Amino acid sequence: MQASTYILTELGWKGLTTNAIAERAGVNIGTLYQYFPNKEAIVNELQRRHTVAVHAELQKALKLLPHQTSLKDALTIVVKMVIAEHKVEPAVHKAIMEELPHTLRCMQSERKALQRQVQISLERFVQHVPDMDFAIYLISTATEGIIHDIVAEKPELLDNPDLTTELVAMFEGYLYRV
Numbered sequence: 001m002q003a004s005t006y007i008l009t010e011l012g013w014k015g016l017t018t019n020a021i022a023e024r025a026g027v028n029i030g031t032l033y034q035y036f037p038n039k040e041a042i043v044n045e046l047q048r049r050h051t052v053a054v055h056a057e058l059q060k061a062l063k064l065l066p067h068q069t070s071l072k073d074a075l076t077i078v079v080k081m082v083i084a085e086h087k088v089e090p091a092v093h094k095a096i097m098e099e100l101p102h103t104l105r106c107m108q109s110e111r112k113a114l115q116r117q118v119q120i121s122l123e124r125f126v127q128h129v130p131d132m133d134f135a136i137y138l139i140s141t142a143t144e145g146i147i148h149d150i151v152a153e154k155p156e157l158l159d160n161p162d163l164t165t166e167l168v169a170m171f172e173g174y175l176y177r178v
Contacts, residue, residue: 001049004042005092014077016043044094051089057081062121069126073173075168078118079143086147089160093151115140126175139171 003024007016015078016039022029036042061081071085086093103114129135150157157163 001042001046004039004046005089008043008046009089009092018042050092052086054085054114057085058117064115067119070170071122073170074122074125075171076164078121079164079167081169082141082147083158083163086151093148111140122175129175135175139174142170143167 003021006093007020007024011020018036018039019029021042022032025032036045058078058081061077064077065074068077078129097119116138118140119132122136123132124133126135150163
């Protein structure tokens with residue numbers, strides 16, 4: 001996977017070939033094909049590993065939410081977790097968002113599972129929202145768009161504490177709109 005990550009970040013999607021991966025990893029192409037039939041399968045594994053890491057971090061964050069007393073505090077924990085996860089290998093995130101065909105980036109079931117976990121954790125703070133599923137979907141989509149754009153265009157903002165403050169204010173305002 002490290003070879004794939006390196007090639008994807010340095011050479012992009014077009015440079016990511018099974019031959020290049022095998023060469024970079026120092027393995028025979030036949031050995032690579034025993035595990036991965038093509039480069040799409042390799043990228044899917046990279047995304048799967050990222051999703052597993054995000055799930056693990058989200059589980060840690062969600063354990064803190066029952067002890068929070070406000071929506072702002074709960075949102076802050078979730079937003080900080082999302083930002084922290086995107087600080088890890090931001091070049092890979094950028095390459096995936098910019099280089100990969102969109103069809104390979106879609107991991108809808110994993111995304112829905114994450115959204116559901118966040119929704120369950122935030123519901124006690126926002127009983128007045130008429131359609132919590134829709135609200136969480138919009139917040140998730142907005143977060144993904146904002147964070148991925150930052151990773152691609154201005155990754156230094158991931159270290160700016162104002163990013164968390166502004167995202168929390170935006171989402172808190174949205175959820176209290178009613």
